Amino acid sequence: MEVMILGPAGSGKSLLTASFGKYLQGEGFIVKFVNLDPGCAVLPYKCDYDVRGMFTVEGIMQSEGLGPNGAMLRAMEKLCNVEIPKFSADFTLIDTPGQLEVFAFHKSGPKIVKSLEDPVGIFIIDGTIEIEDLPAIYLYALAVRYRLGINMITTINKADLLDEAKAEKVKDYLLNPSEHKEKLEFKGVLHDIYTPLSEILQTVIPAQRIPLISAKTGKGLDELLNMLYEVKCVCGDLT
Template identity: 30%
Template sequence: MRYAQLVMGPAGSGKSTYCSTIVKHCEALRRSVRVVNLDPAAEYFDYPVMADIRELISVDDVMEDDSLRFGPNGGLVFCMEYFIQNFDWLEEELGEGEDDYFLFDCPGQIELYTHIPVMRQLVDTLQHWNFRVCAVFLIDSQFMVDPSKFLSGVLSALSAMVTLEVPHINVMTKMDLLSKKAKKEIERYLDPDIRGILADGREGYFDQKFQKLTKALGTVVDDFSLVQFLPLDRSDEDSIDIVLNTIDSAIQYGEDLEPREVPELPDDDDDDGRDSGFPGEES
């Protein structure tokens, strides 16, 4: 069995920073984690990448092809569609192993998780290769500080969750960049009471024209407890540990590993062969 995190989220949500944080944290735990870059528009990494989609195809290469005439978004979609036609490249890069653990740093364009089946095809292929997959959807905590943006982020996360149909963990990133006041305010969004948040619509957060639609969407999310968030503070080892352990639990990482041998207990008999019993108890 092998394990994978699909690290997703909007542009600027901190996907590469998240991968760097998890890699360094696992190094401290003497645990092996490898990163695969699936963003053909990526530019820089501060951690080792074992496989890089840009070796197969990149957005720059596509945009420079005069016969295609794609812009950045069209070029990225073209790259990802080319990628799914060449999964043999990924299979070769991943190699064969047992108990391998990978982070897949994915592109940020939301259309890849909504009306284009690219990421779902990736999930299905990884599962066929005996991977347990968890979707890790990142949202910038600085983006989620008012109700309207929060609801937008919730619906984006929900869209990815419904499309991929795998264990799904939502993470609120960049908590270490918030002020003390903002950290206190954002606590209400981690395990949200959608009805309470929607009540803020009276203060002008939501367009009055769409009040009924907004209320209906929020009520569905609230009634079925569909979306919750884990806070990630890079400066807090406990915060990183909670996020990693939650994901590990979702994909049952470690349950198939061989248990450590239990050392034999010392003989409870006395030298004369009699049982010593409990303290204060006669033999």
């Protein structure tokens, strides 16, 4: 099963790739690690395939005289020609670029998806974000899901940093934005925008559990694995 780990900058993609991979190995699975982020310096796992072997953002900045964002865009163009090896593994975990928007809303993201065999996405929402930013990040998660055209599990990460009340608030809202929108206490213009947005979100979110996980402590990784199996089961593939 090919699993793409997606999420905004700093949400925990690389650490989850490492810790979920370790968890899966502990369960007896064969796991391969793929890094598609040409901008990272160090990774918390050992790569079986690393796009930095072909190009890096730093290298492009120097060779083409570009700034970091221009070089990242150029890197995404190069990523279109990258072929991820087909590993014979139970799970291939694919860590994706920090600048998610340049990957997902660029032709490279969908192109990479097409080259894979029906990958599943894990979209990470950083649970420590301001509670009032949840509708925007949720819309972002859905936009990425439909743009890439893949089955995706939404997760709330950094559970170890959340108190019970905040964790519950975040989870309740993501599961049922219409019913729980008032609890987010939007103020001013955010109220005017996010109240109707919550109603729209309610009509387009998939009926799915949202695991509360910690890439740091390993909390919730068992539920994540169960959900991956469920997603594949719905698609008719039990492997």
